[in-house]
Amino acid sequence: MKPLLYSFRRCPFAIRARMAIKVSGVEVDTHEVSLRNKPQSLLDCSPKATVPVVKFPDGRVIEESIEIMQWALSINDPEQWLDTPDGASEEAMALITENDESFKPALDLYKYSVRFPEHPESYYREKAEIFLAQLDLRLSQQHYLMGDHLTLPDMAIFPFIRQFYNVNQDWFRASKYNDLISWLDQRMASKIFNAVMEKKA
Ligand SMILES: N[C@@H](CCC(=O)N[C@@H](CS)C(=O)NCC(=O)O)C(=O)O
Structure with a gap:
């Protein structure tokens, strides 16, 4: 079984x-x-x-x-997703924790901003952007979040960045986060992502 x-x-x-x-x-x-x-x-x-x-x-x-x-x-x-550069495994886990504990709640507020009318959508988006800026900076210096090799944080975090992108694709594409946009595009075009998103009959 x-x-x-x-x-x-x-x-x-x-x-x-x-x-x-x-x-x-x-x-x-x-x-x-x-x-x-x-x-x-x-x-x-x-x-x-x-x-x-x-x-x-x-x-x-x-x-x-x-x-x-x-x-x-x-x-x-x-594909050695668990092989983070020497000494960086704590940093990798910290990035995932920041995604799950800080970015995800901010993303939910942005996604459902109409339910929280005390602030405009842009207010919630700016809170979430703090994490985007951090990822974009990393990706401006290296191909993947932890270096030049795809590892766990890339795959653990990208479904959430995709969710952010889907709230307002035009805004995201026009934003200054060019390296994050390319990274997201590559992940969204990947065979593995598309395989796990296939609709079962
Ligand atoms: N910390 C959990 C979070 C999982 C989670 O929150 N999943 C959501 C769906 S995206 C869920 O099941 N929410 C419960 C619900 O909607 O009733 C994990 O990493 O697996």
């Missing part, structure tokens, strides 16, 4: 988990869930009820997307 992945197609946390699983070649069965009507089997194994979750036949559960990525890549990491 294969591990079971609970996923939601558009969720950026689930996208990053699916990309790591895909590159690793580890086989899982995927259960696409409705976030409005989560299956009882998911709630039973993971009461916090977020996706992605991996449930193993022996009952073990992984319920954080980064841990799912690390699990899959620890089995097989053919």
Whole structure:
């Protein structure tokens, strides 16, 4: 029996988990869930009820997307996503934490700014831009976030930058973040991203 992945197609946390699983070649069965009507089997194994979750036949559960990525890549990491430059693994994890804990909440406010009319959309966008500027600076000096080799932070962070881009594509394309735009375009055009976004019949 294969591990079971609970996923939601558009969720950026689930996208990053699916990309790591895909590159690793580890086989899982995927259960696409409705976030409005989560299956009882998911709630039973993971009461916090977020996706992605991996449930193993022996009952073990992984319920954080980064841990799912690390699990899959620890089995097989053919493109060396886990190989950050010497001494930079803490920096890599700190960048992902900043994405998840600071940028993601700012992104949600920007995305749903009509629900928070006390400020205009641009106010929320500017808060989120702090992280964009930081990524763009890195990418102006090197091809990928951690150097000249694609690693975990590139794949863990890009689904969120794509979400930011999708709020107002024209604004993003006209922005000063040229290196971030090219990096995002490359990731969005990649085989692996498109493979994990395929709609299952
Ligand atoms: N820290 C979690 C966050 C996962 C998360 O928040 N996923 C969202 C979907 S994008 C979710 O399941 N939210 C619960 C809901 O919408 O009910 C992880 O990295 O896996």
